[in-house]
Amino acid sequence: MKEIAPELRLRLYETMLRIRRFEEETGALFAAGELPGFVHLSIGQEAVPTGICAALGHEDTITATHRGHGHIIAKGADLGRMMAELMGKRTGYGAGKGGSMHIFSVDLGVLGANGILGAGQPIAVGAGLSAKLQGSDRVSVTFFGEGASAQGGVHEAMNLAAVWKLPVVFVAEINGYAELTPYQYHVSVPSMVDRAGGYGIPAVSVDGNDVEAVYEAAVEGVARARSGGGPVLIEARTTRWHGHFEGDRQLYRPAEELESLADHDPLTRQADRLVAAGLLGEEGLNVLERRVVEEVAEAVAFGRGSPEAAPEDALLHVYASEGAGAAGAAEVTR
Amino acid sequence: MKYHAAMREALRCELERDPAVFFMGEDVGLPGGIFAQSRGLYEEFGAERVRDTPAGELGFMGAAVGAALTGSRPVVEISFADFFMTCIDQLVNQAAKIRYMSGGQAKVPLTVITFGGAGRNAGPQHSGSYEAWLGSVPGLRVVMPSTPHDVQGLLKAAIRSDDPTIVILNKALLGIADDSEPGVEPIPFGKAVVRREGEHVTIVAWSAMVQTALEAADILAAEDGVSCEVIDLRSIQPLDGELLGASARKTGRVVTVQETVTFAGIGAEVAAEVSRRAFGWLDAPVQIVGPPFTPVPFAPAMEGFVLPGVGSIVGAVREIL
Ligand SMILES: Cc1ncc(C[n+]2csc(CCOP(=O)(O)OP(=O)(O)O)c2C)c(N)n1
Numbered sequence: 001m002k003e004i005a006p007e008l009r010l011r012l013y014e015t016m017l018r019i020r021r022f023e024e025e026t027g028a029l030f031a032a033g034e035l036p037g038f039v040h041l042s043i044g045q046e047a048v049p050t051g052i053c054a055a056l057g058h059e060d061t062i063t064a065t066h067r068g069h070g071h072i073i074a075k076g077a078d079l080g081r082m083m084a085e086l087m088g089k090r091t092g093y094g095a096g097k098g099g100s101m102h103i104f105s106v107d108l109g110v111l112g113a114n115g116i117l118g119a120g121q122p123i124a125v126g127a128g129l130s131a132k133l134q135g136s137d138r139v140s141v142t143f144f145g146e147g148a149s150a151q152g153g154v155h156e157a158m159n160l161a162a163v164w165k166l167p168v169v170f171v172a173e174i175n176g177y178a179e180l181t182p183y184q185y186h187v188s189v190p191s192m193v194d195r196a197g198g199y200g201i202p203a204v205s206v207d208g209n210d211v212e213a214v215y216e217a218a219v220e221g222v223a224r225a226r227s228g229g230g231p232v233l234i235e236a237r238t239t240r241w242h243g244h245f246e247g248d249r250q251l252y253r254p255a256e257e258l259e260s261l262a263d264h265d266p267l268t269r270q271a272d273r274l275v276a277a278g279l280l281g282e283e284g285l286n287v288l289e290r291r292v293v294e295e296v297a298e299a300v301a302f303g304r305g306s307p308e309a310a311p312e313d314a315l316l317h318v319y320a321s322e323g324a325g326a327a328g329a330a331e332v333t334r
Numbered sequence: 335m336k337y338h339a340a341m342r343e344a345l346r347c348e349l350e351r352d353p354a355v356f357f358m359g360e361d362v363g364l365p366g367g368i369f370a371q372s373r374g375l376y377e378e379f380g381a382e383r384v385r386d387t388p389a390g391e392l393g394f395m396g397a398a399v400g401a402a403l404t405g406s407r408p409v410v411e412i413s414f415a416d417f418f419m420t421c422i423d424q425l426v427n428q429a430a431k432i433r434y435m436s437g438g439q440a441k442v443p444l445t446v447i448t449f450g451g452a453g454r455n456a457g458p459q460h461s462g463s464y465e466a467w468l469g470s471v472p473g474l475r476v477v478m479p480s481t482p483h484d485v486q487g488l489l490k491a492a493i494r495s496d497d498p499t500i501v502i503l504n505k506a507l508l509g510i511a512d513d514s515e516p517g518v519e520p521i522p523f524g525k526a527v528v529r530r531e532g533e534h535v536t537i538v539a540w541s542a543m544v545q546t547a548l549e550a551a552d553i554l555a556a557e558d559g560v561s562c563e564v565i566d567l568r569s570i571q572p573l574d575g576e577l578l579g580a581s582a583r584k585t586g587r588v589v590t591v592q593e594t595v596t597f598a599g600i601g602a603e604v605a606a607e608v609s610r611r612a613f614g615w616l617d618a619p620v621q622i623v624g625p626p627f628t629p630v631p632f633a634p635a636m637e638g639f640v641l642p643g644v645g646s647i648v649g650a651v652r653e654i655l
Contacts, residue, residue: 061404095437104436111403112435116427122396123428129397130404133356133382140400153423156393163388317438318472320496321523 004212006279012054012211013270013280014288016046019070020267021296022079026069026086026100029300030246035086039100040067044209044241047266048173049074051214052141052234055222061109061127063120063142065173066101068113071143075108079295080302089306096309097317118151120144121170125157128166128231139225141169147178149195150186158199158231165230169221170201172233173208175240180252196233208236209266212273239264336511338371340485341447341503343516345372345409347486348493349379352407355493358385358394359411359447368413369449369508395421395446399428402444402498409493415450415502416462429498430473444498447489451504451542451593452630452641461630461637463541463594468500469571475499475523476570480507480544483514484568487521494520504542526574528581532563535651536581538590538604540567543642547591550647560655570600578604579611586617589650591642596624618654623647 004012023041030039042049045067053062053074064071072082077093085092086100093103101115111127114120124142131138148154149172161168172192176183189195196203202224206217214236221232241261243250250258262268274280280288335343348355357375359367363386366373376384387394391412398408412418418425429442452461469476475497479485485503492499529544530551539547544566551562563581567574582588588608590601601622608620625640 063400093437093439094435097437098435102435104432104440106403106436106439111400111440112432114428116423119396119423119428122393122424123400123403125393126397126400126402126406126408127404128400130401130406133401133406138404153392153396156390157396159390160388160393160397317434317436319475320433320438320441320443 004215008054009212009274009277010279012050012215013267013274014292015050015054015074016211016267016270017288017292018079018295019046019050019073021292022073022082022299023069025296025300027242027246036088037099038245038247039086040245041242042067042070044261044264044266045173045175045238046070047211047214048171048208048236048238049143051211052169052171052218054215055218056139056141059109059136060139060141061111061124063111063124064103064113065120065143065145065148066113066115067145068103068143069100072103072105072110072113075110077103077105077108077110079299083299083303084306087303087306088309089303090309090313091302091306095313095317117148118144118153121154121157122160124168125161125166128161128168129164131167137167137226139167139169139222141171143171143173145178146172146174146183146186149192158196158201158233161231162199162201165228167225167228168231169218169225170196170231170233172235174235174237177240177244179244180248192233192235201231201233203233203235205235205237208238209264209269211266211270238266335482335514335516337482337485337503337507337509338369340482340514341371341489342373342375344486344489344493345375346378347516348409348490349375349383354405354407355409356383356385356406357409357411358387358398360387360389360413362386362411367411391417391421392424395424396428398444399424399432399442402429402442403432403440407443407493409445409447412446412448414460415448415464416459418448418464418468425468425474425498425500426471430471433497434473441496442498443496445489445492446498446500448500448502449505450502451506452637453506453542455632455634455637456505457632458629463502465502465570466594466599469600473498474571476502477523477568478502478504478541478570479568480504480541480566481514482510482512483518484521486514486518488568490518491520491523495523502541506542521568523569524572524574525569526565526567526577528563528577529566530562530564532561532585534561534585535587535589535655536563536565536585537647537651538565538567538578538588539592540570540600541593543591543593546642546644547647550644550651553644553648554651558652558655560651562651567600573603573607575607575611578607582608582612583615586615587654588616589621589623589647589654591623591647593641594624595627596622597627599624621650621654623650
């Protein structure tokens with residue numbers, strides 16, 4: 001593996017910082033009652049989407065999860081439109097209809113965060129199938145956790161991608177928990193690498209708190225998938241810092257585990273590396289910090305300043321084609 | 335043309351017309367389908383576009399959704415409608431809601447063909463009809479052709495539509511034929527059709543029950559001198575309320591007949607449309623004819639007992655005359 005270019009090493013850090021600050025702000029807004037519904041934060045896991053998406057091109061697609069802000073930001077999302085969606089505003093990615101768990105961007109190749117565990121994986125297989133049928137070298141990436149790995153859809157997707165040799169990269173983002181119970185309540189084998197073996201899918205396990213390790217595994221896996229080598233699986237073992245959803249007090253986690261979370265911080269790790277390599281000093285870190293904080297503040301301002309979705313906007317976007325839905329329902333279909 | 339040949343003809347036409355279209359399902363490629371419904375397509379269009387799948391509906395239905403999101407126009411066959419239960423999430427939570435959740439950015443031009451219906455002694459897990467379930471999902475379209483002509487027309491419309499559409503064919507109709515030729519134009523969704531004009535009673539049916547209703551109308555004409563209008567809904571979602579209202583205003587009496595249990599069924603929707611649009615013209619309450627509240631049994635005698643037949647339609651009409 002050749003050295004990662006200095007600009008990219010910096011960019012990896014910056015992307016993680018963008019996810020971190022966006023989600024911290026999201027948590028604060030949620031606590032303040034400014035966001036409807038509920039939110040799942042991926043704080044502590046930033047290295048996984050960042051390292052994976054850095055190995056992708058614009059045309060490549062991803063499917064994200066219910067804990068998907070990081071995946072979508074790493075794929076290049078506009079923070080303002082994301083924040084607007086979290087606020088249920090008209091300018092959000094889903095025009096206020098989806099919310100945190102359903103952010104979509106056709107332009108960015110984000111085929112949806114998903115509120116249903118195990119649903120994104122078959123969809124990603126279909127994106128891989130389209131690429132093959134269209135003679136495109138697009139690669140399809142799908143993120144899922146250990147909880148989702150118990151879903152039949154994940155197993156069927158791995159089987160189908162392997163049988164059809166499709167360009168799909170399965171990313172098992174193992175953060176130790178599924179909702180309120182730990183890994184071993186959900187999975188019978190020590191690693192998702194063992195699972196992949198059952199489908200004949202080559203797999204590696206990497207330290208999911210090391211963004212450069214994730215990136216290197218992604219480069220290799222994506223290249224293999226892109227060149228017709230069929231699906232691959234990358235297991236990235238990381239750490240969930242916050243509760244399953246904001247407001248979850250995590251009483252089920254050992255105190256010493258909660259106290260040592262910061263020891264695994266992927267941002268600190270990358271910052272230390274950049275400093276040690278002479279790529280960044282105190283001043284450089286501060287500049288980045290200010291830029292990202294500013295960007296997040298602008299996103300919040302954009303969200304706040306955006307028009308509320310009108311109640312009757314609820315009638316839009318049910319169908320793409322002409323003709324009303326149910327007989328007698330409002331005529332509006334788009 | 336035969337019913338299953340019409341399916342093949344529509345597929346051939348669409349595969350030829352649009353390179354984005356592909357067809358997949360269990361045994362639909364090389365073997366040509368369990369009912370020979372796709373015979374020849376594999377040879378004509380190749381294994382990539384006429385694709386045999388593993389027997390994992392959840393996986394390939396999801397793959398169809400993903401393909402539809404990325405520039406393809408997949409047509410998926412779920413051989414027996416009962417198998418929807420294994421992949422319903424991909425239809426209901428994904429295909430149907432994606433356009434909505436994405437604020438109109440995404441479209442899901444997915445067509446699903448399935449064989450529903452009873453009458454073949456296929457037993458409780460291979461005889462169900464689920465149009466009421468699927469028809470109640472915002473974002474899905476559901477059509478149920480009762481003739482080979484309509485199989486061609488509605489399937490073409492489904493494949494050209496940018497919305498996820500379920501085309502429910504009926505196993506009991508596999509043997510039927512009509513004089514339709516290749517080249518039937520797409521039939522717009524939401525348009526029911528009058529199969530027989532009449533003055534005294536409107537009988538509303540869809541799928542295999544249309545034929546039964548027509549036979550009942552013959553008997554009522556011959557034995558009772560009653561003139562029945564028979565409407566074939568064709569499209570479940572959207573439903574053609576306008577034609578139902580117009581016919582009810584003309585006849586003043588409506589009987590609906592269905593293969594599925596009547597609780598929360600399409601007949602109840604027909605009754606609601608009719609009462610909303612023609613209440614002042616009605617001379618009798620709407621009669622909903624359907625099977626008792628049981629699964630579809632296997633043994634021929636029991637299956638025949640639960641399915642509505644000509645006798646039950648004739649009886650229901652006589653009751654409100
Ligand atoms: C089909 C389905 N079942 C259950 C849930 C409820 N649920 C939401 S998240 C979750 C745990 C997911 O764990 P994992 O896949 O490891 O992801 P993580 O939350 O750790 O990011 C569960 C059970 C769901 N959203 N969908």
